[in-house]
Amino acid sequence: MFETIEDAPAGWYPVASTQEVGTAPTLLPRFGTRLVAWRGPQGVVIGVDACPHRGASLALGRVRDGRLVCPFHAFAFDAHGACMHMPDVAAPAPGLRMRTFPCHEAGGLLWMWAGAGAPRGLPGFFEWLPADARTTLVAEDWEAPFDLVVENQLDHLHLHAVHPDTVGRGVVPTAPVKVLPEEDRVRVWFSDSTDARSAFAEYRFPALWGTKVGTTLALTIGFAPISATRTRLYLQGHRGFARAPGLAALVDQGIRRFHRKVLSQDRPIVESQVHAPRAADRLFRSDAAIRWFRERLTHAVKTPTSEDAAAAGAPRAHA
Ligand code: FES
Ligand SMILES: [Fe+2]
Structure with missing residues (x-):
């Protein structure tokens, strides 16, 4: 996936945090493509980082x-x-x-x-x-x-094995889990019950996942494809407690440390x-959400390439 931007299943992708993009142009390697983003008077603009004059x-x-002014001959581009x-x-x-x-x-986050x-x-x-959550970002x-x-x-069975001292603490692998897919999202309930107080994780195709840990605590991850082999995760903690000035900054620090530890447990695996x-994988009952995701990916709408158009006998699109 994501050898080029045309490989992306249609959808919104979080490609940067809002702090990453300022009034100076910023290089964003995403979707195997060099993109450039800048903050203009009407908001952020994002485009391919190659001047159409001479690249x-x-x-x-x-x-x-x-306007964005090219460094080579100073052609200027609007939003x-x-x-x-x-x-x-x-x-x-x-x-x-x-x-x-x-x-x-x-x-x-900045979505594209x-x-x-x-x-x-x-x-x-x-x-x-x-509601009114304070958010931390890693x-x-x-x-x-x-x-x-x-x-x-989407893989809940790894929690007890990979995160025994963090987010998998106390997780019993034999406990009931309900996987409920819909058209563009899947929910994984960590119990038999699906009532409002139960914990669950939800993934929204293509690039957002989150888990509701309790009424005042949630975690989300936005996935930004950088290239075919590299992905950026924007992990955010959302909490409805410890928001008072002074205390909040200290709690933010602790949460970020905890989240970095969680990621460091997943990453090497x-x-x-x-x-x-991936077809070499042997999937089991516990992999139901992954199975749904793979199915959803194969039905994802892709941008037709000129080869697709030629194969379908359609006129070639202008480059
Ligand atoms: S290459 Fe950008 S203005 Fe010429
Ligand atoms: Fe994990």
């Missing part, structure tokens, strides 16, 4: 008067990617545009729409997070493909998974 990195440029200024003629360059993508900030079609709705966080890059990183979150193709 220079726009991340080396600067933002002036709300829609249109070239509004060529220095030698002091006029726009008709038809010259950098490729940009729909994006939206929500929940402390990738894949076929127009964005469907807006990226939304889970409605079951604690971001980490793993040397593992996007699908393996997602599958690790996930990076060690060697089955390729």
Whole structure:
């Protein structure tokens, strides 16, 4: 997956935290592609980091008067990617545009729409997070493909084995678990009951997972594909307690330390998974959510490539 941006199943992906993108252009390697993001007067803009004139990195440029200025010949691009200024003629360059993508900030993250079609709705966080929560963030890059990183979150049986002293403490592997898939999401209930007080994990295709630990505590992970073999995790803790100034910063620190420890327990295992193709895996009852995910991936809508179009006898799209 994610040799190129066209490989992405259509959907919203968290590609950065809001703090990562400022008013200077920022290079974001995502989906096996160099992207550039910058914060203009109307919000964040994200596009391919290659000037459509002669391919220079726009991340080396600067933002002036709300436009991204290429470092090579100073062509200037607006928030829609249109070239509004060529220095030698002091006029726009008709038809010259950098490729940009729909994006939206929500929940402390910058979301980008990738894949076929127009964005469907807006990226939304889970409605079951604690109200007025204070949020902590830990971001980490793993040397593992996007699908393996997602599958690790859908894999409840590893909790007791990998996290005996953290999030798997007291987890009994024989305890009942309910896996309830829907069209674009799957919920894993950690008990026989599915009432509002029970703990569960939920994954929303393609790039958001979370778990409700209690009414005042939840954890979410946004998955950002960097390349075919590398994925960034944005792990956020959401809590409805210890929010008072002074105390809050101390509790934030402790939570971040705890979350880093949890990730350090998962990471070497996930990076060690060697089955390729995944079909070599032997899946069991406990892997029901993973089975659902793989099925969902095969039905994911992809951007048709020019080869697909040619194979279907359709006219080739303009590059
Ligand atoms: S390469 Fe960007 S302006 Fe020429
Ligand atoms: Fe884990």
